[in-house]
Amino acid sequence: MRFTPHLTVACIVEDKGRFLIVEESREGRIVLNQPAGHLEANETLLHAAVRETREETGWSVELTTVTGLYLFTAANGVTYQRTCFAALPREHHAGQSLDQGIIRARWMTLEELQHERHKLRSHLVLDCITDYLHKPHYSLDLIR
Template sequence: MSKPRWKPSVTVAAVIEQDGRYLLVEEQTSLGLRLNTPAGHLEPGESPLDGAVREALEETARPFRPQALLGVYLAGSLDAEGTSATWLRIAYCGAAGAPEPGRALDRGIVRTLWMTLGEVRASQSRHRSPLVLRCVEDHARGRRFALDVVYTDASIQIAGDDALA
């Protein structure tokens, strides 16, 4: 008898720092209001870089210009019902433009806020995952990799087309 196939959920994230403050979102989750960097699920047929740009715009109403790969992270979590999940996060860092006038924040996002590193550390109990602080601290430490470290083959379009059919 074979075991069920294990599949971590792939998420993409944007770590945005400006003038010593990090852009976070406050979002409604099954565990209540939580803080996160702009992040979300990678969609079928989408490169991780494109996904991070899309998620940042949807959650902050600001265009995101990735400048470097911050890292690839793996973490587990439990939801309010005690169901476990594993998350593979691909995080990028870069700059954000001005908010797009009239653009609504994604469903579940209550607000955006700019926080210092100290404030992010102090709010750790409210983070959506342990990867929020880790990504922000990696950025503050100067961790950076070239954007082309994550390669996306054109064949993802086939998988994306199948998922949408």
């Protein structure tokens, strides 16, 4: 059997101590996640991160740094490699339709996310924010 991890991207978008979070319907539950998604064919990781954030939140963002690389194996056995970026919010497109399954975008504090930990899509949501807050960030030039 061939091992085929899924390549994904995510963005940590912070504004005044609040983080841009996606509330989505997933397998019959409402979960919280960073704006995130899969890399598409012929797309760079940088472009995928900006695209996914816009599609899921209606926000155009400017990527600033790479905050981490993560491996996660879901309960169904699928492994994901997530490249996480920090980004600045630039423009909100309020009338934009959001991706299927997305209920809304929310701005939440770290404390609010910790309080709603039971709703997180995976532990990566808080892991990525914790790393963003406490670990080194890397230049976007790291991605070739």
